[in-house]
Amino acid sequence: xxxxxxxxLFLFLPILLLTxxxxxxxxxxxxxxxxxxxxxxxxxxxYVVLMVFSTLLDYTCGRLVERYRGTSKQKIGLILSLCGNxxxxxxxxxxxxxxxxxxxxxxxxxxxxxxxxxxxISFYTFQTMSYTIDVYRGKAKMQQNxxxxxxxxxxxxxxxxxxxxxxxxxxxEIDHRTHSFDRFGEGARRFVTGLAKKVLLANNIGLLWETVxxxxxxxxxxxxxxxGIVAFGFQIYFDFSGYSDMAIGLGSMLGFTFPENFNxxxxxxxxxxxxxxxxxxxxxxxxxxxxxxxxxxxxxLAIQLRNIAVVWLLTGFWHGAGWNxxxxxxxxxxxxxAEKLFLLRLLSRLPKVCxxxxxxxxxxxxxxxxxxxxxxxxxxxxxxxFGGGVRVIDDAAxxxxxxxxxxxxxxxxxxxxxxxxxxxxxxxxxQAPKKQPVLALCDLVRLVGLSALSLAYLIGGSxxxxxxxxx
Amino acid sequence: MRNKITSIxxxxxxxxxxxxxxxxxxxxxxxxxxxxxEPLPDVSARSILSGExxxxxxxxxxxxxxxxxxxxxxxxxxxxxxxxxxxxxxxYADDGYLIEAxxxxxNRQLAANTQAVKALQDELDGLGIPMHTLLVPTASQILHDxxxxxxxxxxxxxxxxxxxxxxxxxxxVSPILSEHKDxxxxxxxxxxxxxxxxxxxxxxxxxSKGQCADRLDAWQKETLATDFRGTTYNxxxxxxxxxxxxxxxxxxxxxxxxYNRGYYVTxxxxxxxxxxxxxxxxxxxxxxxETTVVRxxxxxxGTETREMEDDPGGKxxxxxxxxxxxxxxxxxxxxxxxxxIDLRFFRGSVLQYIREQxxxxxxxxxxxxxxxxxxxxxxxxx
Numbered sequence: 110x111x112x113x114x115x116x117x118l119f120l121f122l123p124i125l126l127l128t129x130x131x132x133x134x135x136x137x138x139x140x141x142x143x144x145x146x147x148x149x150x151x152x153x154x155x156y157v158v159l160m161v162f163s164t165l166l167d168y169t170c171g172r173l174v175e176r177y178r179g180t181s182k183q184k185i186g187l188i189l190s191l192c193g194n195x196x197x198x199x200x201x202x203x204x205x206x207x208x209x210x211x212x213x214x215x216x217x218x219x220x221x222x223x224x225x226x227x228x229x230i231s232f233y234t235f236q237t238m239s240y241t242i243d244v245y246r247g248k249a250k251m252q253q254n255x256x257x258x259x260x261x262x263x264x265x266x267x268x269x270x271x272x273x274x275x276x277x278x279x280x281x282e283i284d285h286r287t288h289s290f291d292r293f294g295e296g297a298r299r300f301v302t303g304l305a306k307k308v309l310l311a312n313n314i315g316l317l318w319e320t321v322x323x324x325x326x327x328x329x330x331x332x333x334x335x336x337g338i339v340a341f342g343f344q345i346y347f348d349f350s351g352y353s354d355m356a357i358g359l360g361s362m363l364g365f366t367f368p369e370n371f372n373x374x375x376x377x378x379x380x381x382x383x384x385x386x387x388x389x390x391x392x393x394x395x396x397x398x399x400x401x402x403x404x405x406x407x408x409x410l411a412i413q414l415r416n417i418a419v420v421w422l423l424t425g426f427w428h429g430a431g432w433n434x435x436x437x438x439x440x441x442x443x444x445x446x447a448e449k450l451f452l453l454r455l456l457s458r459l460p461k462v463c464x465x466x467x468x469x470x471x472x473x474x475x476x477x478x479x480x481x482x483x484x485x486x487x488x489x490x491x492x493x494x495f496g497g498g499v500r501v502i503d504d505a506a507x508x509x510x511x512x513x514x515x516x517x518x519x520x521x522x523x524x525x526x527x528x529x530x531x532x533x534x535x536x537x538x539x540q541a542p543k544k545q546p547v548l549a550l551c552d553l554v555r556l557v558g559l560s561a562l563s564l565a566y567l568i569g570g571s572x573x574x575x576x577x578x579x580x
Numbered sequence: 581m582r583n584k585i586t587s588i589x590x591x592x593x594x595x596x597x598x599x600x601x602x603x604x605x606x607x608x609x610x611x612x613x614x615x616x617x618e619p620l621p622d623v624s625a626r627s628i629l630s631g632e633x634x635x636x637x638x639x640x641x642x643x644x645x646x647x648x649x650x651x652x653x654x655x656x657x658x659x660x661x662x663x664x665x666x667x668x669x670x671x672y673a674d675d676g677y678l679i680e681a682x683x684x685x686x687n688r689q690l691a692a693n694t695q696a697v698k699a700l701q702d703e704l705d706g707l708g709i710p711m712h713t714l715l716v717p718t719a720s721q722i723l724h725d726x727x728x729x730x731x732x733x734x735x736x737x738x739x740x741x742x743x744x745x746x747x748x749x750x751x752x753v754s755p756i757l758s759e760h761k762d763x764x765x766x767x768x769x770x771x772x773x774x775x776x777x778x779x780x781x782x783x784x785x786x787x788s789k790g791q792c793a794d795r796l797d798a799w800q801k802e803t804l805a806t807d808f809r810g811t812t813y814n815x816x817x818x819x820x821x822x823x824x825x826x827x828x829x830x831x832x833x834x835x836x837x838x839y840n841r842g843y844y845v846t847x848x849x850x851x852x853x854x855x856x857x858x859x860x861x862x863x864x865x866x867x868x869x870e871t872t873v874v875r876x877x878x879x880x881x882g883t884e885t886r887e888m889e890d891d892p893g894g895k896x897x898x899x900x901x902x903x904x905x906x907x908x909x910x911x912x913x914x915x916x917x918x919x920x921i922d923l924r925f926f927r928g929s930v931l932q933y934i935r936e937q938x939x940x941x942x943x944x945x946x947x948x949x950x951x952x953x954x955x956x957x958x959x960x961x962x
Contacts, residue, residue, distance in 0.1 A: 110634070114638055115638060115641040115642055115645065116634065116637055116638050116641060118594065118597070119594065119597045119598045119601060119641065120598065120637075120641070122594055123591075123594040123595055123598045126591065126594070151634050152631060152634065153631075154628060154629045154630075154631065155629065289583075290583045290584040290587050291583045292583075293583065293586075293587040293590075294582065294583025294584065294585070294586035294587040294590075295583060295586075297586050297587055297589075297590035298586055300590075301590070313662075504730040504731075504732060505730070505732050507729070507730040508665075508728070508729070508730035508731055508732060511663070511665070511728070511729060511730065512663060512664060512665050512666075512728075513663070514663060515662050515663040516662055516663070519662075545581055545582065548582055549581070549582055549585045552582060552585065552586055553585070553589060556586060556589060556590065557589070557593070560593055561654065562654070562658055564597075564651060565651045565652070565654040565655040565658065566655050566658075567642065568642050568645045568648055568651040568652060568655075569651065569652045569655035569656075570639075570642055
């Protein structure tokens with residue numbers, strides 16, 4: 110099930126919230142656990158078994174780690190967890206890709222299983238691994254209660270599209286969390302904002318990208334190619350950050366504090382900064398569990414550069430089993446290394462606008478690689494972007510631009526902190542007790558307005574894709 | 581306080597939506613959208629495991645959502661405010677026109693259709709029966725000034741040029757329609773031309789035969805409806821769409837009309853029961869029928885209802901799409917019999933029909949997008 114569906118909003122969520130808040134404290138986790146299994150099983154009735162398996166595996170591994178702590182066998186739990194989770198991930202996500210690659214290189218015919226990818230597998234395997242690793246490192250306490258642990262693994266708000274919540278982030282809240290109108294209200298506002306970002310902005314600007322994507326390369330003009338790629342950047346940002354907002358909001362309604370996942374990435378002045386603002390939880394995961402264990406930046410420049418390279422190839426590959434994702438990671442890797450070596454210093458001496466332009470250029474060239482699994486199409490799209498098309502501009506491009514101009518403006522404003530700052534100003538202005546009713550009215554208009562518009566688009570049945578089935 | 585209100589409001593929205601959905605009865609059909617709505621899906625282990633149940637349930641929830649059409653209208657309004665220029669293949673054009681887009685023309689089908697019509701024309705030439713082809717440019721061609729700037733739009737003139745070059749005796753109507761483009765010749769919320777637009781084409785056809793059409797006021801004008809919203813409105817569901825006026829023009833209000841070889845016989849070419857439905861254009865010649873024969877009415881005593889010095893003889897056959905339904909008003913009194921054939925439903929031999937019925941003149945009348953797309957046209961040379 111996805112959040113931006115009527116089934117979720119008017120069937121699953123009301124029933125879950127009512128049951129959850131009607132249940133006594135100790136039963137709340139059980140409600141969440143079974144509710145989450147249902148949530149997952151809705152779209153993946155069979156693969157829910159995998160999630161139960163992953164839960165049991167890491168629960169056991171955590172216990173094994175504690176049991177043998179200080180002995181020669183203390184690594185057994187850790188290794189089991191890594192092999193189990195990475196094995197699952199490898200089998201479902203990468204086996205067929207490698208079979209193809211092997212066939213391409215050696216000509217060997219390796220059998221492929223052809224199974225579809227279980228939704229969210231890249232998220233939950235990373236999360237369960239984080240638990241065992243943290244217990245092993247002594248950064249988290251072992252979870253005795255399997256239901257509590259199951260609640261963490263299956264927790265529906267963050268299950269299928271992140272953020273990647275590490276066990277230690279919410280270890281305390283799993284067993285002792287507080288519920289309040291403050292948390293619920295904030296969560297509801299956050300959820301509705303996320304829903305609007307996904308349904309109103311991402312889906313609609315995504316249509317522009319779809320149009321460009323389905324244009325024959327031979328008929329694509331330079332202007333259309335750029336327009337399409339700008340639209341794609343907006344789509345992926347509003348979709349992904351919208352999902353994260355909804356997840357964080359739902360978490361808050363249920364008493365959890367999830368880590369932030371996006372912090373206005375498009376205002377970055379360098380690629381380094383971009384990745385500190387984009388999919389933050391994934392970056393944190395790779396930093397804590399790959400980059401630092403490899404030695405991070407403390408073992409000399411050469412090792413550091415190697416570590417950056419490893420992390421970014423993996424990051425690219427994590428996003429999907431395809432050559433384009435590897436290239437995408439490598440593209441960022443190149444600039445991150447260049448920035449580490451000299452570019453950041455150079456940029457700091459130039460006017461700020463240079464950093465913004467440079468970052469946007471790197472991003473615009475990266476999106477075609479991210480958007481097309483067909484590497485050939487990636488490069489032909491890039492070729493057209495840089496003047497290799499039939500024409501620079503045609504009527505279709507002008508028409509698309511004029512049609513989408515208002516939405517592009519809304520998206521541009523939406524990806525900067527402008528609205529947030531304005532909102533904070535208004536709230537600060539209306540903070541006085543006398544003005545509280547006005548503030549409440551503003552909230553009401555915003556909440557009902559955004560919900561109604563999003564609902565209209567959901568009922569109207571417009572384009573509403575789920576973009577993370579390759580993750 | 582603020583968060584309490586937000587919390588309660590949020591919960592209330594979810595519960596109201598869910599509650600109303602549960603309480604209100606499901607509908608089978610949406611009159612406004614003209615389609616069947618998804619019923620509650622059956623539950624079975626197989627449909628659940630395959631995920632089909634989940635997909636159907638989502639469609640069911642959307643289709644049966646309380647006030648569905650109003651939500652869709654809200655979406656349309658939002659899209660228009662955000663500058664959307666088209667929806668479902670229909671452009672939001674100037675002056676309240678909803679104009680069906682004609683993006684591309686199917687050249688292969690066009691070639692096949694042209695070849696078939698040419699074959700029929702050659703046969704009839706041999707028999708000495710005159711035949712003309714009248715291809716109607718649609719609003720996206722004649723009213724292209726009203727389309728949004730840079731809107732992709734195929735040039736329909738190329739079709740007329742093509743068929744003329746292939747040797748069809750074409751009636752050129754683009755100039756006269758363009759000349760009168762500021763008049764009400766196309767509906768605003770339907771893809772057809774109006775009776776007035778059809779009259780101008782009739783005049784062009786008469787002229788091409790070296791005759792002069794009567795002035796429009798030779799026909800009596802009657803307004804049949806003022807609240808018509810047709811196909812293009814249905815595609816965009818735009819609450820701001822204009823209402824069209826349907827005018828009828830007739831010299832004799834009564835004819836003998838025979839649909840589908842005696843299946844339904846009536847006295848008027850206007851089937852007024854459609855005026856209470858949404859499909860009001862169907863008032864002209866009872867929507868689209870396989871064969872229609874309109875005979876000039878003679879009263880039981882055998883005398884003409886009108887003084888007829890110019891007693892018309894002749895039998896005209898129109899091979900057509902729905903654009904001919906308004907056109908026919910102007911010709912039915914020029915011939916003793918006017919036959920209309922819709923090739924989508926007609927399964928016989930056109931040539932044989934012409935011989936059997938003693939047809940003396942033939943007109944092929946299609947809108948250009950239809951003529952380039954209709955796969956039934958090759959039947960006409962059978």
